[in-house]
Amino acid sequence: MSHENLIAKLHPLERQVLHALKEASQLSEIIKITKMQEIEIIRALQWLENKDVLKINTEKKRLVSLDVNGKRYKSEGLPEKIFLSVLNDEYKGINVITKKSKLSREEVNACIGLLKRKQAIDVKKGEQWLEVKITEAGKRVLQEKSDEEVFLKLDFPQEEHSLDQNVLNELKKRKDFLKIDELKLLSIELSELGKELVTADLGGEVINRLTPAMLKTGSWKDKNFRYYDVEINVPTKSGGRRHPYNDSLNIIRSAFLEMGFQEMEGPWVETSFWNMDAMWIPQDHPAREVQDTFYLDQLGELPQDKKLVENVKQAHENGLNTGSTGHTKEWNPEVAKQLLLRTHSTATTFRTFYDQKLNHNCKYFYIANNFRNEAIDATHLAEFGQAEGFIMGNHLTLADLMGFIKEFYAKLGITKIRFKPTFNPYTEPSMEAHYYNEKLGKWYALINSGIFRPEALAPFGITKSVIAWGMGSSRIAAILSEKNKLKELVGPEVPFEWIRKHQRIKV
């Protein structure tokens, strides 16, 4: 990096510190010169060190300074001297001594111990108190300047190793006399580059952040902008996010809308009539068993339209003028009143047939939740998304259904598809489409589809043909958002981190 470029990128803090480094090499000196906060200086020094402008040397120091008592004794004198000064050759009770000396009980006790050791006092037990008098040695002690007094005269703080260790150890024992701080001392060593920079022209004031004030006054005009290090990494930031599952559903919805489909909707709680009977699922069909369906302990109502109910009954019992044999079993309206949680959105398709009085060319879709009575684990969910749809028209064929499916999945980026006949009680032909998962090297079922049986359409007076399908939208969402386990894709246990960092879905 050229010097000019380096200089242009210098942060104002760095500039101030560099300026101070002309004469200073210690942190304390830099603080004095720049009047900056220590933290700012250290930050600037670290930036400069990263640019090889200088080297920060760290040295540990133990500094001794006076604590509360130490400071007091420095001005008032040491307690043992005060103690001695109130004594004379007569024994005096310590109550008297304490009062005269204004020392605390604790200090008095400490003084007695100390002065006894120096034989500066004589102590005897009085009637009520200990009694004390000064000795000849004591009088000398009072006259002479002690080592401790010499120590107190020093300017603090002092480095520990430079002090008289005997006195120091003695004073360390005294309460709140000394304070020892461990300090990291920074000293700065300029590199060759640093030495040049310190003397170089830093180009006067640079603009760090452009402010409205600068724009108002135009003060930016005669200044330079500091260069930023635009290549440096920045902290991660995440904003609000749509749920990737809903993103996937929206891709499915867009595909339908682009192909000219209208949206439909229907209730989650359904009667068996709309969920099963209307589409000719026999009343003893295994899919109606309690282990597959969430039943409610309540009955609903059959449609008000008596003719519709009668038509459905006929379709079940004898095929209602469609040329079908029917199920040749009596149809029980009570069974059809049973309430349940919709097991498929086809219930809504049939409601739409009826509510919209459909018997014309049209296309409808519905992306919604359905329910099955399952214990929830990683791959089994009691509620699952389904994308349902149908096209009503003249003589729509299996070939039309295949064409639609191919076109639709191409929009989702799924192109390797094969078809397989299957069975549904309400469509004939019935067809599955399987897609090839390149990653897993396996074929997976993608969609269940078919052409509605005449027995299912005739009760609604529909004379057109209807191709229809239901696909697992949760499954498609799993493919699109690259999740294998459905429980990691929907529901409360999906981690926010995954949502926050999820990449946009490309199709």
Added chain:
Amino acid sequence: MVIVDTTFSRMQELVKKELTIEELEEVLADIGMELDEVNGDIIKIEITAERIDLISVEGLARAINSYFGLVKGYEHVSVEKSDYVHLIDNSVKNVREFTRSFVVKGLKLSDELIKTLMQVQEKIHDTYGRKRKKVAIGVYDLNLITFPITYKAEKPENISFVPLDMIQEMSGLQILEEHPKGQSYAHLLQGLTLFPIHKDAKGNILSMPPVINSHKLGKISAATKDLFVECTGPSAEALDSIMDVLATMFADWEGTIFAVTIKDGKEEIICPSFKNQEWTVTADVVKKLIGIDVDTKKVTELLPKMQYMVLETKGENIKVSIPSVRTDIWHPVDIADDVARAYGYNNITPKVPNLSTVGGMLPLNKLKEDLANFLIGFGLIELNSWALTNHIDQYEKMNLVDEPHIKLGKDTQDSELNQIRSWMIPEAIKTLVANRSSGYPQNVFELGICVLPDNTKDVKARNVEKLVCLLCEEKTDFTQIKQILDAVCNFIGIEYAVKESKHNSFIEGRMGNVIVNGLNIGLIGEIHPQVLDNWDLKMPVTALEIDLSIINKL
């Protein structure tokens, strides 16, 4: 879906040409079945439940032989005449109306084949047999019973025999109470004063259908050569089909089938009947339904691949005979689909439906989308919680006793599910709880459906579309959540007021109802610390929940 367990070597034995696993997989897919699993010689084939004729490997091999053209149409099973008689007594009419039976002789059974027989029997019971309600099958050692057999109903206390896997005689009622099979199927005889039994000429009880066989007469071993096979149920057609399916299987096991004369009052029925169905189909039906260009000749060539016999062609009309084991033909569309299978689904040329229509979203969904995209602008993350939940999470943890809601019936497979949510906030809190270690702030929203009881509807309930917002961070407060409400209402273009109210889930004095056009459309406030404590959430939460279904109608 039903799984047929068998081996590749058995399949190869039955299919009249050399076969690879890949070819087997392909031909099964063409017919509409699936090779589900291959493990050495053991294979599992998934069949669709309506094709009861494919429930044994023999039935599958028959279908494959026809599909390959190795057998033209359907290979008939020959049935020997006999004097065997099975009487239906009038007493069963309101009990379990019908029975059918036949005899098979000269079987070379093995433990393996007996296991297969049990499996086939169980699978028929569980699927087509509707858990024995529609069909229950019994198999007996022919040489231990004396004809004629009588199917009749007797008082349970008068019924006494040793049921399968027991050593003591038991009465009809005892069996229902004490025998494991009796307990499983007791509901099928519940409320009946007479129970059905099969009795032979010597007065020995063969079985008490649809529950259990006699231990003495109904126990089969590898040494058994000759069998008496019967079934009972309320539909004669269903029984005929099942007898045909089983007789076909035993014939393929190289047994000789002997007919039994069923005497039902004045009526005499020879079983197995193999009464094929006759239908008429045209190339036009196929063309219009499948979208392939086929003529009458082509259709008559394709039909035998799916085991149909073409009887005659008159002009456009093709008269076909369909094997009696096919119980899934209700309408010519069913035949047209079989033609499509014979043609090969993957040989059909897809075409995009030529139908021009105008698409459109529901206004409510447009509103929801707009709101979601608006709310992420506030840094909120979108959630997707479950609608199925339980009373504890919805109310008890929320400091509530109860609210109107939709209960699930008691047969839920997941013990934690007993209702649909009536409000969103508890489920959204559940998400926060699961994400406690995800870093804060956790400001979230969800657009979801709740269900409320509604007696004006045919389904006694209605979906309610909701918006819920939760702000969960150290410094969240009422002002912040009200700012969101304010922005949302402004965005939608509605005037709102917050009216101070009380709700046990919220801190008193920091909660209100959201009023729009005089209607209460939701609530807003600071969640009560007791609620957060109940959920074990150590971070304050403010919340907002409004009804979009009402707003959408304004």
